[in-house]
Amino acid sequence: MKTQPNSTTAAASKSPFGQLIKQKLLLFIIYAILIITAIAVLYPVIWIILGSFNPGDTINATTYLPESLTIKHYVNLFNTTNYLIWYKNTLFVAVMNMILSTVLVVSAAYAFSRFRFPGRKQGLMVMLVLQMFPSFMGMIAIYILLLQLNLLDNLWGLILVYAGGSIPFGTWLVKGYFDGLPRSLEEAAKIDGASHTTIFVRIMMPLSVPMFTFIAVNNFIGPWMDFIFARLVILSDRNKTLAIGLFEMITGRTNNDFTTFAAGAVLVAIPITLLFLMLQKYIIEGLKAGANKG
Template identity: 75%
Template sequence: MIKIILHSNKLIDSIIYLILFITAVTVLYPVYWIIIGSLNPGDSLFSTKLVPDHLTFEHFRYLFKETDYLTWYKNTLKVAFFNMIISTFLVVSAAYAFSRFRFPGRRYGLMTMLVLQMFPGFMGMIAIYILLLQMGLLDNLWGLILVYAGGSIPFGAWLVKGYFDGFPKGLEEAAKLDGANHIQIFYKIMLPLSTPILVFIAISNFIGPWMDFIFARLILRSDSNKTLAIGLYEMVTGRGNSQFTTFAAGAVLVAIPITILFLISQRYMVDGLKAGANKG
C-alpha cells in the first residue's frame, strides 16, 4: 500500500514538473525568438534563424541612426511616467475619500465606477477625440496623459478602496486625538501602510501607456509626438516583414524599462507586505 502511494506521489510530481516545463518553454520561446531575431543578420523574418551563424548589433545602430526611435522612446517614457504619477495620486485620493468619508452621492459614485468597468475603453473613443479637439489637446502628449489618468480611476479606486477598508479606524481616531488632520492621516498613516497596493497601482499605470496602441494612434498625428507602439507598428506594416529584425531590436529595448521597474519595485513590495503583516 505504501509503495502504491509513493508511486502515485511520484507520478503526480512528474506531471506537475512536466506542466511547469511546458509552461516555461511556451513563455520563454517567444522571448528568445525576439531577442535572437534582433541579433540576426538580414532584415527578413524568413532569414531569421533560431541559432544564427553570427550575431550583429547593426539593427540597434540602425534604430538610433536612421529612424526617430529615440524620439518615440522619449515620448513614451514621458507619457508613462507622468501618467504613473498623476493617475496614482488621483486613484489613491479617490479611494481614500470613498473609503473613509460619508457624503451625499457616495453610493452612486461607487456604483458608477463599478458600471464603467464593464465597458471597454475604446467605446468612448469618439467622445474623447471630440473633447480633446475642443480643448486643443489633440496631437498632444498631455492630452494622452489626461486620457490615461482619467481612465485608470474607476478600477484603481475600487481596488485601493478595498485595501483601505481593511485598516482599522482606530488608527485614524488615535491620530485625531493627537491633533492630526485628514491630510496628515492620509500621508503619514494610510500611505505608508499601503505600500504593496501603491506599488501595484504605480506599475500598472506605467505599463498601460507604455504598451498601448489604440488611444495613442487615435490622438497623436505628428511624427514628433509618436510613441513606440505607433512607430514600431508603422515600421513593419505593409512591408512584408522586410524589417522584422529591426522591429525585434526595438521590441527588446521596449522591455528594458519595465524589467528595471519590476526589479526595483520588488524589494519595496516585499517590505510593504512585511510591514502590513506586522501592523496588527
C-alpha cells in the same frame, strides 16, 4: 447482491507507498505544466532577441544557433529612425500617467473608504458599472472631446485620458485595501490632534506602500505599448510613441526591416523588466493584499 470492497486494495491505496506515488505523480504533472508554460512564454522572447542580432532584414530565418551575430540593427535604429524621440515621448507619457493616476486613484479611494458623504454609494456603483464596458466604446466621444479642448496630437491628451481611465478599477482595488486597515490607528491620531492630511501622509501611506507600488507600476505599463488610442490621437511625427513608430516600421510595401523592428522591441522591454526586478517584492505584496482585503 452487494459486493464488499476488496480490503487489500483499499489498504494498498491508503498505505504510505500508495500516497507517495500519488504525490510524485501530482508533482510530475505540476512541473510538466510549468515547463510547457515556460517554453511557450520564453520561445517568442528568445526568438525576437536572436532576431535582433541576426544579419539581414528578416527574422524568419532566425535560428537558435545563428552563424553570426551583429549589432548593426541597433545602430541603424538610432541613426536612421526617430527611435529616441519615440522613446522619450513614451517615457514621458508613462511617467506622468503613473504620477497623476496614482494621485487620483489613492485620493479617491481614501475618500470613499474613510468618509461618508452624499452620493458615495452612487459614485461607487458608477465606477463599478464603467468597468463593465470596453474602453474602445468611448473612443469617438473622447476624440471629439479632445478636439474641442485642442488636445489632439498632444501628449497631455493621452495622459489625461489614461489617468481618467485608470480611476474606476484602481479606486475599487485601493479602497478595498484601505477598508482592511484598522481605524483605531486613525482614531488615536485624531485624539492627538492630527488632521486628515497628517493621518493620510504619516499613517496610511507608510502602511500602503505595497499597494501604491502595484498601482504605480500598472499605471506605468498601461500606456507603454498602447497602440489603438495613441494611433487615434497622435497625428504628427514629433509626438509619435513607440507603438506607433514600431508599427509603421514594418507596415507598407517598402517597410520590411523586421530585424530593426526586433531590436526596437527588445529595447522597449528593458524599462518594464528592470521595474519589475526592482519592485517585485512590493508588487507581490500588493497583489496578496488586494486579494485578501479587496
